């Protein structure tokens with residue numbers, strides 16, 4: 077049976093690799109076809125065109141160029157630039173039509189549209205924020221949009237990363253986004269940067285753009301992007317989202333040189349020190365609601381358009397808005413809140429006169445952003461004797477004790493699942509009992525003095541102790557499982573602190589690798605989420 | 606805690622910090638008007654008060670580090686960054702709205 081499963085897994089992996097390859101070939105072929113069509117359109121021989129004679133000999137020049145513009149309304153920017161020299165209007169005919177609804181607004185107008193068209197914007201991260209942000213910027217006619225991302229599209233991205241599609245799972249996010257953006261607005265020049273941003277490459281990529289959007293998902297990338305923007309004098313539109321909350325800031329606005337206190341604050345001014353790594357929660361662990369991150373990405377596009385089209389008053393450049401942090405909380409009322417932020421910090425290591433971060437320091441690679449932000453060491457809280465593999469646990473459930481080889485009753489142990497209730501309800505191992513890790517972690521261990529419960533929280537306090545009390549009713553061995561095998565270790569430790577192992581007489585241990593290992597080694601049908 | 610010598614304030618948690626505070630986002634509190642040494646209650650005292658009397662979660666390090674709010678948490682006093690108001694030395698006033706916001710990094 078195991079051999080069959082292995083063989084099937086291998087076949088699936090091979091097919092998936094082939095499929096991924098096909099996706100890439102398709103993207104390439106489609107791209108080549110588009111290129112060819114462009115060339116054909118440019119070099120269309122006049123003699124094959126039934127309108128040829130009339131257009132060349134019977135029609136006034138102005139009218140002729142207009143007709144050609146209509147016939148060729150999907151023309152490429154280069155062609156537009158050429159015909160612009162001849163044309164009467166600052167924008168192409170198709171541009172008037174395409175952008176008409178925003179052109180007639182005083183906030184944009186002709187000058188705004190021309191500014192957008194001549195702007196070069198870099199979107200770093202083509203995920204939940206970057207997809208909607210790029211879609212609206214490309215839709216609005218920003219002339220050049222660069223896309224930075226080193227990841228490939230995964231199925232679990234699709235509920236929020238709206239530029240990608242089911243068929244493009246496995247393709248790089250940058251290529252997938254380019255397919256969607258190109259079909260949305262072929263007039264925009266898209267520049268792919270299929271890589272993960274590093275200190276060594278950031279400056280050379282950023283320097284070709286006017287404004288940067290931080291659509292990434294780690295503290296390290298946020299500091300790197302901010303530092304690079306300060307060094308190059310680029311305004312930064314930064315957003316983030318998790319679960320039901322989002323945050324948005326326009327930083328380094330105006331982008332005055334480091335040391336100039338009139339410039340807007342940078343990310344380091346607002347957050348001089350990174351958060352402890354154990355407090356950083358990813359969307360994969362904490363969850364994310366699609367429209368929440370979507371709202372934040374759309375707001376990034378909005379702020380970008382506002383900055384790019386800001387009107388000068390007389391000869392003075394337009395003053396920048398005072399720095400604020402916009403907080404979005406989907407389940408609060410009101411949902412939006414704007415907070416006044418500080419100005420540049422006098423001792424900021426990036427943007428002040430005392431800054432220590434320079435282009436040389438950055439490009440030398442001597443700034444280790446990953447180390448600056450720290451990382452969580454893999455949890456290794458238990459001894460090998462306190463851990464059991466998923467396979468061994470499966471044997472134990474089938475009645476064979478994996479340690480002694482003796483046959484025993486399958487009901488002779490307790491399986492505790494410490495995932496949060498909402499995850500437990502999605503899927504669980506038969507017979508397991510749910511004690512959420514959040515409940516375990518707020519139960520004071522023996523080393524801590526229990527806090528005096530304040531009025532109103534008594535119910536919760538009783539519940540917290542209840543699980544331990546219940547586990548004291550029996551002496552059956554306890555196995556603890558979680559999603560990946562981290563929280564389960566901490567729970568085993570806590571149970572022992574609470575004396576549930578009766579001084580070593582009762583076995584308490586966890587399943588190594590958690591439910592992920594259970595799915596990989598024992599039950600391939602167990603859902604992956 | 607409820608006495609004449611108390612300052613009624615609203616405290617709010619956002620960006621996931623509410624998880625450390627029994628999943629309750631908003632608290633109406635009566636803060637003693639003086640700290641342990643008899644000085645007027647300031648934000649530093651409020652932070653200690655929250656940690657000792659309101660926070661049930663034993664993971665104190667996710668809220669406090671080196672005697673002050675840990676890096677990655679913005680403190681907002683009446684909708685403004687506390688850096689504009691004197692940071693933790695700001696003396697808490699009746700009716701103040703003090704918000705603790707954890708930075709998010711997801712995207």
Ligand SMILES: [Zn+2]
Nearest residue numbers: 342345424427
């Ligand atoms: Zn700064």
